[in-house]
Amino acid sequence: MLAVSLRLLGGLALSWLAVVVAVFVLLRLTPGDPVEVFLAQVNVGSGPEVVAAYRAQWGLDRPLAAQFLRWLHGFLIFDWGVSFETGRSVAADFSARLPYSLAIGAGGMVLAASGGFTLGFFAACRQGGLADLLSRGLAIAGQSLPAFAVGLVLLWVLGVELRWIDAFGGGPVERVLLPMLLVACFSIGSMSRLTRSGFVEVKQSTYFRTALAKGRSYADALWVHGRVAGLLTLIAGLAPELAWMVGGTAVSEIVFGVPGISERVVQAVAFRDYTVLQTYVALVALWIALVLQCARLLRRKLDPRLL
Numbered sequence: 001m002l003a004v005s006l007r008l009l010g011g012l013a014l015s016w017l018a019v020v021v022a023v024f025v026l027l028r029l030t031p032g033d034p035v036e037v038f039l040a041q042v043n044v045g046s047g048p049e050v051v052a053a054y055r056a057q058w059g060l061d062r063p064l065a066a067q068f069l070r071w072l073h074g075f076l077i078f079d080w081g082v083s084f085e086t087g088r089s090v091a092a093d094f095s096a097r098l099p100y101s102l103a104i105g106a107g108g109m110v111l112a113a114s115g116g117f118t119l120g121f122f123a124a125c126r127q128g129g130l131a132d133l134l135s136r137g138l139a140i141a142g143q144s145l146p147a148f149a150v151g152l153v154l155l156w157v158l159g160v161e162l163r164w165i166d167a168f169g170g171g172p173v174e175r176v177l178l179p180m181l182l183v184a185c186f187s188i189g190s191m192s193r194l195t196r197s198g199f200v201e202v203k204q205s206t207y208f209r210t211a212l213a214k215g216r217s218y219a220d221a222l223w224v225h226g227r228v229a230g231l232l233t234l235i236a237g238l239a240p241e242l243a244w245m246v247g248g249t250a251v252s253e254i255v256f257g258v259p260g261i262s263e264r265v266v267q268a269v270a271f272r273d274y275t276v277l278q279t280y281v282a283l284v285a286l287w288i289a290l291v292l293q294c295a296r297l298l299r300r301k302l303d304p305r306l307l
Contacts, residue, residue: 008296012289019285020278024068027274034084034272035060041085041271058084071278080279085271090279093264100260103176105249108183112241116188117234120195124203124226125219135196138189147248151182151255179252186248187241191234198233202226228302235295235302242288 035054055061059070074081080090119138122131158164158178165174202208202225211221250262257263261280268276 008293012293016282016285016289020072020282021068023281024071024278025064027272027277028064030272032272034058034274037270037272038084071275075279075282081275083268083276084273085268085276090275093276094261094279094283097259097261097264100175100258101249101253101262104179104183104252104258104260105245107176107180108187108248108252109241109245111180111184112187112191113234113238115184116191117195117230119188119192120230120234121199121223121227123192123196124199124230125222127200132196135189135192138185139193140189142186142189145186147182147186147251148255150185151179151252154178154182155255174256175258179249179256179258182252182255183245183248187244191237191241194233194237195230198230199226202229232299232303235299238292238295242291246284246288 033051035051035058038054039050052061059067062070071081078091080094082089083093086093116135119131119135123129123135124132126132159166165178199222203222205225208221208225211225212218216224249260250265252258253260253262254266265276265280267273268280
C-alpha cells in the first residue's frame with residue numbers, strides 16, 4: 001500500500017513539474033518583452049541601459065534554467081516573487097484575492113456536483129420524464145452557450161431590466177452568489193447525465209429487480225442500490241469539469257467585476273508579468289492534480305474492486 005501511495009505521489013509530482021516547465025518555456029516564447037511592455041505602459045524611455053537595469057532587477061538576464069530553478073525554489077518555500085507590473089508581492093496579492101476565487105470556484109463545483117447528482121437520480125427514476133429532459137437540456141446548453149454571453153444576459157436582465165441587483169458593484173450576491181451560480185449552471189447538466197448513467201446501469205441488475213419484488217418502491221430501490229454507482233460515475237467524470245471550473249471562475253470574475261485572482265491574471269497577460277502568470281498556472285495545476293487524486297482515492301474507497 002505504501003509503495004502504491006509513493007508511486008501515485010511521484011506521478012503527481014512529475015505531472016505537475018511537466019506542466020510548469022512547459023508553461024515556463026511557452027511564456028518566454030510569447031511575443032513581447034516584459035521590460036519593453038512595462039516601460040511603454042509607464043511612458044519611460046527604453047534605452048539600452050534602462051532595459052538592462054530592469055532585466056537584471058527582475059532576473060531576466062540569467063539563463064533560462066537558472067531562472068526556472070530560482071522560481072521553483074521560491075514557489076516551494078512560498079516566496080513567489082514580486083509582480084513586474086505593480087512591484088507588490090505575488091503571494092500577498094493572491095492571498096487578498098483568494099477568498100473570492102475560492103468561493104466562486106469551489107462553491108460552483110459543490111453546487112454543480114450536488115445538483116447534478118440529485119437531478120441525475122430523478123432523471124434515472126423516470127427516463128423520458130421532466131427531470132430527464134431538463135438534465136439533457138442543461139447538458140446541451142452547457143456545451144453550446146458561451147458563458148461570457150450568458151453572464152452578460154444575467155447582468156442585463158437582473159441588473160438593468162428588473163433592477164434586483166447592482167450591476168456595477170454590490171455586495172455578496174453580485175460578487176459571489178451570481179458568479180457561483182453561473183459556474184454551476186454550465187456543469188450541472190453534464191454531471192447529471194453522468195450520474196444518470198450510473199443509476200440506469202443499476203436498474204438492469206438482478207439485485208435491483210429483487211428489491212422491487214420484495215416490495216420496495218421504485219425510487220427507494222434505485223436510491224438504496226444505485227447511489228454508490230451514481231456517485232462513482234460522477235467522480236470519474238470530474239476531470240473535464242475541473243478544467244471548466246477554472247475557466248468558468250475566470251469568466252465569472254471578469255463579467256461580474258469580482259476582484260479575484262483571475263481578474264489579476266488577465267491584467268498580468270497584458271503586461272507579460274511572468275511572475276504572476278507562472279505562479280497562477282502552477283497553483284491551478286497543483287489544485288487540479290490534488291482534486292483528481294482525492295477523487296481517485298474516494299472511488300477506491302467506495303468501490304474496493306478498483307484497488
